[in-house]
Amino acid sequence: QVQLVQSGAEVKKPGASVKISCKVLGDSYFRSYIHWVRQAPGQGPEWMGIISPGGDSTNYAQKFEGRVTMTRDTSTNTVYMELSSLISEDTAVYLCARDVDAGVGYFDPWGQGTLVTVSS
Amino acid sequence: IVMTQSPDSLAVSLGERATINCKASRNVLDIQKHKNYVAWYQHKPGQPPQVLIYWASTRASGVPERFTGSGSGTDFTLTISTLQAEDVAFYYCQQYFTTPRTFGQGTKVEVK
Numbered sequence: 326q327v328q329l330v331q332s333g334a335e336v337k338k339p340g341a342s343v344k345i346s347c348k349v350l351g352d353s354y355f356r357s358y359i360h361w362v363r364q365a366p367g368q369g370p371e372w373m374g375i376i377s378p379g380g381d382s383t384n385y386a387q388k389f390e391g392r393v394t395m396t397r398d399t400s401t402n403t404v405y406m407e408l409s410s411l412i413s414e415d416t417a418v419y420l421c422a423r424d425v426d427a428g429v430g431y432f433d434p435w436g437q438g439t440l441v442t443v444s445s
Numbered sequence: 446i447v448m449t450q451s452p453d454s455l456a457v458s459l460g461e462r463a464t465i466n467c468k469a470s471r472n473v474l475d476i477q478k479h480k481n482y483v484a485w486y487q488h489k490p491g492q493p494p495q496v497l498i499y500w501a502s503t504r505a506s507g508v509p510e511r512f513t514g515s516g517s518g519t520d521f522t523l524t525i526s527t528l529q530a531e532d533v534a535f536y537y538c539q540q541y542f543t544t545p546r547t548f549g550q551g552t553k554v555e556v557k
Contacts, residue, residue: 329493360546369450369550370494370537386545420493431484431541433505435493 327351329436336442342409345439347421349402358424359404365417411443446471450549456557463525465552467538482542485523488535
């Protein structure tokens, strides 16, 4: 059974970058497409992008193009999401989630979430 | 595709029915496959979201039968037939018909 375990909370200053990890456990064949979603306080979830199992293909939401980078360490099956030029509005819980159908399915399971606080 | 949920919050007595609506700004039905690309998630504080329903009406493994998804095309509904205390949570609809994947703004379900 696949399980996603994320790195811990981060506090960053405006203008900085943050890099969050999502370790994929129980995926013996390394077949998981992983999405990143964020949820700001009082708002619905917002899709940020997806990375392929080999890490060679990504698709980012237009809103985050140029500011987000998703990478993958296939040796440890860990996915990373880096968001640069942080502003206060980037304060949110960031979640990774597995796509059940090679990038065209719903999300299951989800990571536990990583709180990123952007504050001067 | 914009997903619009209603209501934003809902207070229901234990044992009573809770109904959440979700409207897609465009069709999310694949006519050839006869599938609506809509999922419903339950999100409790401090826990990761969990899928309840996919393909608009298919209950995920382990999900109680009191959760039912319905609808097609652009209009969808999640019904909790008899609300239990453990159902207090936020509920979100999502379309996975196209990229970017989009979610509803969420519905908070509480006990009256």
